[in-house]
Amino acid sequence: MSVSLEKSNRVVSIDVFRGLTILVMIFVNDVASVSNIPGWLKHFPPEGNGMTFVDLVFPAFLFIVGMSIPLAVRKRIGKGDSTLTILKHILIRTLGLIIIGVLMVNMGRLNSEITGMSKSLWMLLVFLSVILVWNSYETKNRYAYILRGTGIFVIIFLAVIYRGGPAENITWLQTSWWGILGLIGWTYITSCIVYFLFRNHIAGMAGVLFFFISLYIGERTGAIDFLSGVNEVLWLGGHIGGHTAIATAGMIVSMVFTSSDYLKTDKEKITWTLVFALILFLTGFMLYPLYGINKNMATPAWDLYCSAICAVLFVLLYFVIDMKGYKRWTFVFSPTGSNPLLAYILPDIFYAILGLLHITFIGVYLSDGILGILRSIIITALMVILTSFLTKKKVRLHL
Numbered sequence: 001m002s003v004s005l006e007k008s009n010r011v012v013s014i015d016v017f018r019g020l021t022i023l024v025m026i027f028v029n030d031v032a033s034v035s036n037i038p039g040w041l042k043h044f045p046p047e048g049n050g051m052t053f054v055d056l057v058f059p060a061f062l063f064i065v066g067m068s069i070p071l072a073v074r075k076r077i078g079k080g081d082s083t084l085t086i087l088k089h090i091l092i093r094t095l096g097l098i099i100i101g102v103l104m105v106n107m108g109r110l111n112s113e114i115t116g117m118s119k120s121l122w123m124l125l126v127f128l129s130v131i132l133v134w135n136s137y138e139t140k141n142r143y144a145y146i147l148r149g150t151g152i153f154v155i156i157f158l159a160v161i162y163r164g165g166p167a168e169n170i171t172w173l174q175t176s177w178w179g180i181l182g183l184i185g186w187t188y189i190t191s192c193i194v195y196f197l198f199r200n201h202i203a204g205m206a207g208v209l210f211f212f213i214s215l216y217i218g219e220r221t222g223a224i225d226f227l228s229g230v231n232e233v234l235w236l237g238g239h240i241g242g243h244t245a246i247a248t249a250g251m252i253v254s255m256v257f258t259s260s261d262y263l264k265t266d267k268e269k270i271t272w273t274l275v276f277a278l279i280l281f282l283t284g285f286m287l288y289p290l291y292g293i294n295k296n297m298a299t300p301a302w303d304l305y306c307s308a309i310c311a312v313l314f315v316l317l318y319f320v321i322d323m324k325g326y327k328r329w330t331f332v333f334s335p336t337g338s339n340p341l342l343a344y345i346l347p348d349i350f351y352a353i354l355g356l357l358h359i360t361f362i363g364v365y366l367s368d369g370i371l372g373i374l375r376s377i378i379i380t381a382l383m384v385i386l387t388s389f390l391t392k393k394k395v396r397l398h399l
Contacts, residue, residue: 011258013317014067016330019337020317021060026336026347027380028054033363034372041373049292051302058180058295059246059306060313062187066250067314069188069195071258083196094189096399100130101182103155104348106173109164120355122158127349129154134341136398181344183239190240191247202252202262206276209248210283213300215241220291242298249280249307253314266323273315280308335388341397343387347379 031041040052076086103126110119132151137144165171178186198204218224219237227236234240253276256262256269263269284304291299320326336343354362366375 011318011322012327012330013314013321014064014071014254014258015337016321016333017060017067017314017317017337018064018340019330019333019335021057021064022336022340022343023333023380023384025057025061026343026383027376028057030347030379031373031376034367034369034376036369037373043295044293046294046296049294051293051295051305055295055302056306056309059243059303060310061184062243062246063250063253063307063310063314065184065188066191066247066252067254069191069247069251070199070254073192073195073199090189090192093399094185096134097185097188098178098182099155101179101185102173102175103159103179104181105175105177105179106162106164109171109174111163111165111167111170114163114167114170115161117161118356120352122162123348124352124356125154126158127345127352129158130345131342131395131397134397134399136396138394178239183243186234186239187243187247190244191251194244194248195251199255202255205248205252205255209245209252212241212245212248213283213287213303216291216298216300216303217287238298242300242303245303246307246310249276249311252276253311257314257318266318270315270319273311277308277311277315280304280311284308332384335384335391339387339391339396341399342390342395343383346383346386350379350383 028041031037032043034041041054042052043054044050044052073086076089081089107119107123107126110122112118112122115122129151132147133155135147137147159173162173163170164174175182177183194205194208198208215224216237219231219241224231224236230236253273256272263272281304284301287299287304288301291297291301293299293301293305295302321330354360362375366372
C-alpha cells in the first residue's frame with residue numbers, strides 16, 4: 001500500500017503524510033470503543049450534519065492513495081513494465097484489498113457455534129494468512145511459495161466454513177458494505193483508470209474530480225437512475241464518486257509536486273495547491289446547504305472539505321520537511337508509512353490474541369474516560385513499535 005520515489009527525486013513528506021495518517025487511524029479505531037470521551041474523538045453521529053477530525057482520517061488515506069498512484073505508475077514505466085503488466089498488477093492489488101475488506105467486515109457477524117470456530121481464532125487465522133500471502137519475500141524460493149500457498153489455502157478454508165448472523169438467519173459472507181480496505185480497493189482501481197486516461201492533463205483530471213462529485217448530485221436528483229443495477233453493487237454517488245474525487249485530488253497534488261512538467265519552483269507549486277484547496281473548499285461551501293456534511297453519505301461538502309484540508313496539510317508538511325529540511329522527527333512515522341497494511345491489521349491481531357487467551361481486563365477496566373484514551377495512546381505506540389520491529393525482521397506487506 002505504499003510507494004517511494006527514487007532517492008534522487010524523493011518527496012519525504014508524502015511518506016510522512018502516509019505514516020501520520022495510519023498512526024492516527026490506529027488511534028481512532030481503538031478509541032472508538034471507549035465510552036465517556038469528548039465527541040471530537042469519535043465520528044460525528046451518522047444521522048447528523050457535521051464532522052470531527054476523526055471523519056478526516058479515512059479521506060486522508062484516500063488522498064494519500066491518490067498521491068501514490070502517479071509515483072507507482074511512473075516507477076513501473078521506468079522499469080520497463082508494459083501497460084498490460086501494470087494493469088494486471090492494479091487488478092490483482094484491487095482484488096486483494098476487496099478480499100481482505102470483505103473478510104474484515106464479516107468478522108463481527110461470525111456465528112462461532114455454527115462455524116465451528118471461535119471468532120477470535122477465525123480472526124487471527126485470517127490476519128496471519130494475510131501476512132503469509134502478501135508478505136514481500138526477499139527471495140522467490142520454494143519456501144516463499146509454500147508460505148504464500150499455505151496462506152491462500154487457509155483463507156479459502158476460512159471463507160468456506162464461515163457462517164454469520166443469528167441462528168435463525170444464518171448467512172455466508174456478505175457485502176452489505178465492502179469494509180475500509182474494500183472501499184480503498186474500489187477507489188484505487190477507479191483512480192488508476194482516471195490516471196491512465198488523464199495523466200498528461202491536470203486540467204482534465206480536475207474536470208474528472210468534479211464529474212465524480214456530480215455523481216452524488218445525479219443520484220439525489222434521479223439523473224442516474226438508469227444505473228440503478230450498478231448502484232446496488234457499487235454505490236456510485238458515494239463509494240465511487242465521492243471517494244474517487246478525494247483520491248483524484250491527491251493525484252493532482254502529487255503530479256504538481258513530483259513532476260517538473262507543470263510547475264517549476266516550490267513557491268509556484270505551493271501557491272497553486274493552496275489556490276486549488278481554496279477552490280475545493282468554496283465549492284464544498286456552496287454545496288453544503290443542499291446536502292450537508294456527512295461521512296457515511298459521502299456528501300459533496302465532506303468530499304471537498306476533506307480534500308482541501310488534506311492538500312493544505314500536505315503543503316505544510318512539504319514546507320517543513322522537504323523545503324526547510326526538518327526531518328529528524330519524521331522517524332516516528334517511518335514504520336507506519338513504509339508498512340501501512342501491517343500496521344493497520346496489527347491491532348486486530350492483538351485483540352484476537354487477547355480474545356483467545358480470554359484476557360478481558362482491557363475491556364472491563366480500560367474502556368472509559370481518560371483511562372480509555374490513555375489505553376488507546378499506549379496501544380497505538382505499541383503497534384508502531386511492533387510494526388518497526390517486524391519490518392526489520394523482513395515482514396513487509398505489499399499488495
